[in-house]
Amino acid sequence: MPDPHTAWSPFLRASFGVHAAALALPVFLPGAWPWSVAALVANHALITAAGLWPRSNWLGPNLTRLPEAAARRCEVAVTIDDGPDPEVTPTVLDQLREHGAHATFFCIAERARRHPELVQRIVDEGHSVQNHSLRHRHHFSLLGPAGFARELSAAQEVLGGLTGERPRFFRAPAGLRNPFLQPVLARQGLLLTSWTRRGYDTRERDPHRVLGRLCRGLAAGDILLLHDGHAARAADGRAVVLHVLPALLQQMQRQSLGAVTLDQALRPAPSANAINAHLRPTPSNTCSAP
Numbered sequence: 001m002p003d004p005h006t007a008w009s010p011f012l013r014a015s016f017g018v019h020a021a022a023l024a025l026p027v028f029l030p031g032a033w034p035w036s037v038a039a040l041v042a043n044h045a046l047i048t049a050a051g052l053w054p055r056s057n058w059l060g061p062n063l064t065r066l067p068e069a070a071a072r073r074c075e076v077a078v079t080i081d082d083g084p085d086p087e088v089t090p091t092v093l094d095q096l097r098e099h100g101a102h103a104t105f106f107c108i109a110e111r112a113r114r115h116p117e118l119v120q121r122i123v124d125e126g127h128s129v130q131n132h133s134l135r136h137r138h139h140f141s142l143l144g145p146a147g148f149a150r151e152l153s154a155a156q157e158v159l160g161g162l163t164g165e166r167p168r169f170f171r172a173p174a175g176l177r178n179p180f181l182q183p184v185l186a187r188q189g190l191l192l193t194s195w196t197r198r199g200y201d202t203r204e205r206d207p208h209r210v211l212g213r214l215c216r217g218l219a220a221g222d223i224l225l226l227h228d229g230h231a232a233r234a235a236d237g238r239a240v241v242l243h244v245l246p247a248l249l250q251q252m253q254r255q256s257l258g259a260v261t262l263d264q265a266l267r268p269a270p271s272a273n274a275i276n277a278h279l280r281p282t283p284s285n286t287c288s289a290p
């Protein structure tokens with residue numbers, strides 16, 4: 001599991017070295033300034049690319065799959081973003097309950113504050129509420145350290161106050177970020193969490209395509225992304241997630257995969273004997289391992 005307290009990644013530490021060398025080189029070799037500029041431009045291009053790649057760990061720890069112990073337990077994390085939504089979230093919760101599944105809700109704190117009864121129901125039914133920023137600003141990835149600190153700390157206070165437990169996981173809006181985010185996450189004790197695969201259900205209106213993206217290669221240890229807020233609408237006007245989630249959970253059951261929260265998935269690994277017993281092949285206990 002990535003260490004959430006790591007402030008600077010090896011890539012960023014190397015970037016600091018590139019900057020120092022690029023600034024020092026022209027002092028000793030005045031004609032080398034074009035090389036210094038080129039090195040800085042290339043380095044900043046890589047930093048920008050890393051920030052635009054949601055599953056990258058170049059800018060710091062990033063949970064893209066569950067730990068190996070969770071995969072051995074045949075667990076998958078269904079994560080649901082951008083809520084709570086009073087029109088969609090109650091039905092999502094009904095569907096999860098019908099299938100005996102648990103999910104992690106990455107909530108926008110201002111929405112959660114407007115709908116505390118939904119947050120309470122999420123918690124009461126055994127699901128997890130985690131941090132998806134205070135406002136879900138479109139320019140979140142352009143904020144500096146102070147802006148990140150305000151967004152994250154305020155969201156921590158709101159969500160912690162509503163649930164009684166401060167979030168442990170953070171998902172950046174749209175998955176985009178910049179190098180200033182990780183030190184703020186480290187101070188807040190938050191672990192950046194992205195996904196293994198997503199269905200693009202905020203823009204794709206065809207539930208079959210969304211389901212296909214999520215189920216293609218579906219295996220133990222996956223982190224899946226759906227949305228109850230900002231959800232695209234299918235032809236019948238209902239949020240796409242309401243069509244996709246039951247079919248996804250049925251497919252997981254066929255593969256003997258259990259839907260758990262991130263907190264459950266990251267619990268301490270069982271003893272070796274327990275793992276061996278859990279993995280003993282039986283008709284009712286097989287799953288698609290990664």
